[in-house]
Amino acid sequence: MSRILTVGAAQMGPISRTESRAQAVARLLAMLRQAKAHGCQLVVFPECTLTAFFPHWYYERQEDLDAWFETEMPNAATRPLFDAARELGIGFYLGYAELAVEDGVRRHFNTSILVDQQGRIVGKYRKIHLPGHREHLPERPYQNLEKRYFEVGNLGFPVFRAFGGIIGMAICNDRRWPETYRVMGLQGVEMVLLGYNTPVHNPPSPEHDHLAHFHNALSMQAGAYQNGCWVVGVAKAGDEDGIRQIGNSLVVAPSGEIVAACTTEADELAIARCDLDLGASYKNTTFNFALHRRTEAYRLIVERTGAVVPPA
Ligand code: CDT
Helix, strand or coil, X not given: CCCEEEEEEEEECCCCCCCCHHHHHHHHHHHHHHHHHCCCXXXXXXXXXXXXXXXXXXXXXXXXXHCCCECCCCCCCCHHHHHHHHHHCXXXXXXXXXXXXXXXXXXXEEEEEEECCCCCXXXXXXXXXXXXXXXXXXXXXXXXXXXXXXXXXXXXXXXXXXXXXXXXXXXXXXXXXXXXXXXXXXXXXXXXXXXXXXXXXXXXXXXXXXXXXXXXXXXXXXXXXXXXXXXXXXXXEEEECCEEEECCCEEECCCCXXXXXXXXXXXXXXXXXXXXXXXXXXXXXXXXXXXXXCCHHHHHHHHHHCCCCCCC
């Protein structure tokens, strides 16, 4: 049996701090149309797709910071994307900075949404692993103020029945942590979509810089293989106002093999025909958790999370 989902990994080149949302959306629309022409049903865009990755700069005034956030979705700038999704019959994953009001409290999240082929939002995720630091560190070549600007996501790692399969989402630093994939894996996830902004140079550990591409692929390949799922990782790439991002967008199969990759640091579409049934042989044999790890701890996980358990 096969269930084919054709996916476009829509990497973006840098977005300058002076670039408007409208300019960014025009670039996304061009890639959405290109993806449609190549038969894609789903396109994955990066983390904080609509703007420069602003946590790299320090903002003192709340209104200057809030200007980077979206207070509704869709909004005037992004509505053309939703309209195009409906007209073309193609879905997308979009990362953006979300300013929500919950119980009268203003809350800032690093968010992604899943939009279906009718242009409807069918899933939302808020980033859980926030890297970087809370205080301004002017001695560094750039800031990584995610801990200051965002709250930890409060939606867990949900999965969504969409695009004929079970789809999950993650954002950037989440991809380095095994529990990201595992929590979704225990819910039967078949494809994990994730966007990222990863600088080539990490000031706290420059000794790792030369391994940036290796660690990027390693995390996603391990997550895919150990959970029998596809992983579609999509970057912002190139020199963004002086900070070089790694790019290296990848589509990884449940075997752990890389089946498509971007090779530039610009706007670029990598396409893969993904058989959602491919994960089953990994979930049912080598990684048959119910068969090989039927422990008391696992029984409790299943009871509390409603995880999907294949028959023993
Ligand atoms: N945006 C984001 O989460 N970036 C982090 C930078 C950490 S530097 C190793 C990432 O994990 O890619």
